[in-house]
Amino acid sequence: MKFAVTTKGDHKSNKIKMIIEQYLLDFDLEIDEEEPEIVITVGGDGTFLHAVHYYFHRLKETAFIGLHTGHLGFYADWLPEEVEKLVLEIAKETFEIVEYPLLSTEIYQENQEEPDRYLALNEMTIKKIEGSVVVDVMINGELFERFRGDGLCVSTPSGSTAYNKALGGAIIHPSLATMQITEMSSINNRVYRTIGSPLILPSHHVTQFKPTTKSNNFFITIDHITKNLDNVQAIECSVAKERIRFARFRPFPFWKRVHESFISDER
Structure with a gap:
């Protein structure tokens, strides 16, 4: 071997x-x-x-x-x-081989034919260096809410005990093929209104985050990797088809x- x-x-x-x-x-x-x-x-x-x-x-x-x-x-x-x-x-x-779900993230940028795709074991986060994150949260192509706040975290079940937990998210057993969206200090008023609690989505659901302003530069992390990206048109997340294999x-x-x-x- x-x-x-x-x-x-x-x-x-x-x-x-x-x-x-x-x-x-x-x-x-x-x-x-x-x-x-x-x-x-x-x-x-x-x-x-x-x-x-x-x-x-x-x-x-x-x-x-x-x-x-x-x-x-x-x-x-x-x-x-x-x-x-x-x-x-x-x-x-x-x-014994034990498999855990992963998160798939596709980032669409202006003047780019195909999105860049990343896999995460723990989570993907969306933040901005200056100002608030303002995005439309789409679930399966339908507008769910318009978010404004410090950022958003999308985590795997195994990553639910990491940054997600610190944000008040739920802890999810890794046998469940899900992803979780957790808010970072959302602003709720007459213009911006969010659900205010973590969302747990099944493997057949897809969520997109679409900027609503011209200031579409974001500070994005994929586990330990950080990226400062300009001209972001959309960020799409789903439970990955790939899975990580642990030797137990x-x-x-x-x-x-x-x-x-x-x-x-x-x-």
Whole structure:
């Protein structure tokens, strides 16, 4: 089996990477950073996000595992003291594939024949460097509301525990193929009126955000990637046809992760 190991870049993570690589080579596995079947990330959830984006073109062939060198994460669920156990599990190939939904975002710009398409594991956000975000929110081609405020966040179920939660969004189990739209400080008056609560849309729904003013430059993030774009005509979001594949060697229930991250006071 072919594998690759990515790292946060700090001394501790790099040392663990070297140990994992040597152990797996001893088991006759092959390092292949271009076409790996398994990608092991060493660091944190940020390291995991970077690796996923790097291998987005191999979602059907590559499964991901995260080893956390800090606190337990939502994506990186193995700890440094479990390296030998993890290596043995990988070598035996006794893992289960678990798939999570992703978010598809298409950005249409002026004088551009085809939109730029991006995939997100956590979320896409729309903001402006100066002034308010003013967009028509369209659902399946019909006007739902005219939004004005600091911005909007569209998240995946697995990303519902990230920025979305900080904005007051709901936590959604990743087995549900949905996307969630959450407002950032909306302005409600006689001109602008929004629903004022998060919207959870199913996989067969498409939402578009269309600027209503000539000032159509936006600060857009796709997970950890930021883009300052001019002449944006529309931003279209939907549940992606592609899915991310996790290699699971043991049960790690989603609600247990939520509990340990936000409720448990154990250190």
